[in-house]
Amino acid sequence: MTIVRTEKLSKVYNADTVPVHALNNVCIEIDEGEFTALRGPSGSGKTTLLNMIGGLDKPTEGKVFINGEEISKMKDSQRIDFRLRNIGFVFQHYNLIPVFTAAENVAFIMMLQGRDKREIQERTNKLLDQVGLGDRKDARPAQLSGGQQQRVAVARALASEPRFILADEPTANLDTKAAMNLLDIMEKMNREQSITFVFSTHDQRVIDRARRVITMVDGAIDQDEIQDPDNTQAG
Amino acid sequence: MMTFLKLAWRNIWRNKRRTMITISAIVFAVLAAIVMQSMNRGSYEVMIDRMVSFSTGYLQVQDYRYDSEASLDNAFHYDDALREKVLGADPRITIVVPRLETFMLAANDVSTRGAIVFGVKPEKEQDFNQIGNYLAEGRFVEANEQAVVMGKGLADRLQLGVGDTLALIGQGRFGMSASGLFEITGLIEHPIHDMNNSAVFLPLGTAQELLSAEGHITGLLISVQQARQTDAVARSLRSTLEDSELVVFTWPELMPELLELMEMDLAVPRLLTVVLYVVIGLGFFGTVLTMTMERLREFGVLLSVGMKRGSLSLVLLIETLIISVMAVTSGIVLSWVLLKLVDPITLSGDAAQAVIDMGFDPIIPMSFAPDQFFIQGLYVFLIALLVFLFPLIKVLRLNILEAARS
Ligand SMILES: Nc1ncnc2c1ncn2[C@@H]1O[C@H](COP(=O)(O)OP(=O)(O)OP(=O)(O)O)[C@@H](O)[C@H]1O
Numbered sequence: 001m002t003i004v005r006t007e008k009l010s011k012v013y014n015a016d017t018v019p020v021h022a023l024n025n026v027c028i029e030i031d032e033g034e035f036t037a038l039r040g041p042s043g044s045g046k047t048t049l050l051n052m053i054g055g056l057d058k059p060t061e062g063k064v065f066i067n068g069e070e071i072s073k074m075k076d077s078q079r080i081d082f083r084l085r086n087i088g089f090v091f092q093h094y095n096l097i098p099v100f101t102a103a104e105n106v107a108f109i110m111m112l113q114g115r116d117k118r119e120i121q122e123r124t125n126k127l128l129d130q131v132g133l134g135d136r137k138d139a140r141p142a143q144l145s146g147g148q149q150q151r152v153a154v155a156r157a158l159a160s161e162p163r164f165i166l167a168d169e170p171t172a173n174l175d176t177k178a179a180m181n182l183l184d185i186m187e188k189m190n191r192e193q194s195i196t197f198v199f200s201t202h203d204q205r206v207i208d209r210a211r212r213v214i215t216m217v218d219g220a221i222d223q224d225e226i227q228d229p230d231n232t233q234a235g
Numbered sequence: 236m237m238t239f240l241k242l243a244w245r246n247i248w249r250n251k252r253r254t255m256i257t258i259s260a261i262v263f264a265v266l267a268a269i270v271m272q273s274m275n276r277g278s279y280e281v282m283i284d285r286m287v288s289f290s291t292g293y294l295q296v297q298d299y300r301y302d303s304e305a306s307l308d309n310a311f312h313y314d315d316a317l318r319e320k321v322l323g324a325d326p327r328i329t330i331v332v333p334r335l336e337t338f339m340l341a342a343n344d345v346s347t348r349g350a351i352v353f354g355v356k357p358e359k360e361q362d363f364n365q366i367g368n369y370l371a372e373g374r375f376v377e378a379n380e381q382a383v384v385m386g387k388g389l390a391d392r393l394q395l396g397v398g399d400t401l402a403l404i405g406q407g408r409f410g411m412s413a414s415g416l417f418e419i420t421g422l423i424e425h426p427i428h429d430m431n432n433s434a435v436f437l438p439l440g441t442a443q444e445l446l447s448a449e450g451h452i453t454g455l456l457i458s459v460q461q462a463r464q465t466d467a468v469a470r471s472l473r474s475t476l477e478d479s480e481l482v483v484f485t486w487p488e489l490m491p492e493l494l495e496l497m498e499m500d501l502a503v504p505r506l507l508t509v510v511l512y513v514v515i516g517l518g519f520f521g522t523v524l525t526m527t528m529e530r531l532r533e534f535g536v537l538l539s540v541g542m543k544r545g546s547l548s549l550v551l552l553i554e555t556l557i558i559s560v561m562a563v564t565s566g567i568v569l570s571w572v573l574l575k576l577v578d579p580i581t582l583s584g585d586a587a588q589a590v591i592d593m594g595f596d597p598i599i600p601m602s603f604a605p606d607q608f609f610i611q612g613l614y615v616f617l618i619a620l621l622v623f624l625f626p627l628i629k630v631l632r633l634n635i636l637e638a639a640r641s
Pocket residue numbers: 013014020021022040041042043044045046047048049
């Protein structure tokens with residue numbers, strides 16, 4: 001089943017001064033259960049594409065459908081609500097709420113969804129256990145390492161039970177061990193709960209572990225290939 | 236909601252020192268404003284009390300015609316029944332004082348002067364304004380005595396003293412001629428200058444007889460427990476006297492010039508308060524401004540993970556309100572304690588002497604009227620709401636991506 005579909009997606013920044021064509025007629029489809037990497041040189045439009053798909057920004061032209069709903073034409077408040085119910089985000093810079101503990105950061109999303117208190121607590125514990133932070137629940141972001149913070153961010157992204165998670169360079173600030181650890185967690189969730197992951201990255205080790213790799217150049221899709229992560233890893 | 240409160244609370248304490256400085260500044264403003272107002276109000280309450288008890292009373296009952304024509308013809312009948320009725324109208328009434336007032340000529344054997352003649356009940360008058368304490372010489376008149384007490388200024392002009400005889404000449408009720416000779420039992424150093432130069436006090440019965448006004452008075456002066464109860468008591472009195480020919484006036488209606496004077500005097504402290512709050516408001520605004528600007532990126536994250544702009548604004552509103560509630564409460568508590576500690580301020584030296592010369596006690600009592608505490612709280616809340624407009628507009632206009640980039 002298709003989760004994300006874009007139709008001739010274009011984005012022009014600074015249209016009235018020095019126009020930057022960040023995206024040109026991008027058409028992609030992403031199916032449920034994919035584990036897809038988005039790669040390309042700096043400035044090729046990866047972040048822009050993720051923002052459009054996640055409804056954080058509006059395209060200049062073209063359409064974005066999530067689960068068949070056209071997110072690109074929703075009003076601001078509708079989009080916020082839609083994101084809360086359907087999309088999880090992990091950003092390059094951890095972006096946790098500094099005054100909340102790890103557990104509170106995760107629970108906050110569910111609180112916004114208006115869930116039952118006990119359910120929130122159980123699910124928070126479960127999610128933090130899943131990302132291997134069961135013993136650091138009450139730590140504030142400042143007391144966690146970069147990798148730990150990024151794992152909290154993944155747990156938070158999962159809290160709302162989204163169908164898919166968008167991650168913009170989730171491993172960019174992590175060392176190899178932490179990056180691989182985060183990938184393990186994401187992969188496990190993808191395999192066991194068939195949560196769809198789309199992440200941008202420059203990191204070859206991360207790209208090697210994706211099953212589909214989309215390469216962007218100058219705001220357009222240059223290559224789109226399926227790979228066998230176990231093979232590439234071995235080779 | 237609890238989560239929003241928690242978020243707001245922790246955000247406030249992210250920068251403890253800044254928050255404490257902001258709160259202290261507001262506490263200081265509230266404290267200064269309340270103390271300033273309390274002192275002013277306290278001294279004005281004393282002043283009003285003096286003015287009012289030596290002239291009009293907080294409230295005065297008159298015949299409805301007396302206001303347009305202050306003549307003995309428009310006096311009204313006063314007896315125990317009316318007295319009970321008035322006293323029963325409101326429990327906050329402490330004392331009722333009947334007076335029969337008219338204008339006459341006061342004369343010695345060679346010259347005459349205009350005089351305001353008061354028929355009074357000596358013991359009531361003493362309860363009401365302790366007039367006996369202002370005797371310069373002699374004693375106050377006793378009930379039904381054929382005698383007068385007069386302002387020392389008037390006596391000096393007529394070159395009369397205690398034991399001399401004063402002639403009063405004038406008109407009684409309905410044009411009856413009225414004149415009589417009275418022994419002077421005492422001279423009053425009246426605290427109100429004009430009265431010192433014109434007042435003559437007779438026992439009420441004697442005055443009624445002189446003026447052919449048996450059983451009549453021109454005004455019934457009424458005291459209340461506290462000056463600020465005047466309007467409320469006026470309302471209950473008015474409804475009690477609804478069906479009669481009697482009307483009720485309050486002291487601001489009887490002495491509008493006194494109120495004007497007070498308003499003028501209060502203008503300066505009011506202006507100071509406004510300046511104080513403008514300065515404090517700017518400081519508060521500065522704190523909220525930095526608290527907002529340094530968190531724009533965080534706001535972007537909150538919005539991108541699904542927090543509604545309305546909820547985020549609510550959190551920021553709570554932050555502003557928590558700061559102001561803490562500041563206002565401590566300001567009010569501190570000022571109350573401070574006022575209790577200094578109350579009443581006893582003047583000393585020249586200032587004290589000047590006040591004593593005017594016939595006042597050399598103390599400034601503090602006012603504890605509750606509204607002055609609440610009003611300052613209200614001002615701070617209004618400032619807080621005004622200050623809150625900035626983060627509100629920022630959040631409503633925030634572009635999520637730009638915020639996340641910053
Ligand atoms: N807000 C903006 N205003 C103007 N130009 C922008 C804006 N955001 C991105 N761009 C431009 O759009 C193009 C695509 O940027 P984008 O951030 O999508 O690239 P990217 O592939 O994510 O790069 P990187 O790998 O460095 O993160 C770039 O040329 C960039 O300068």
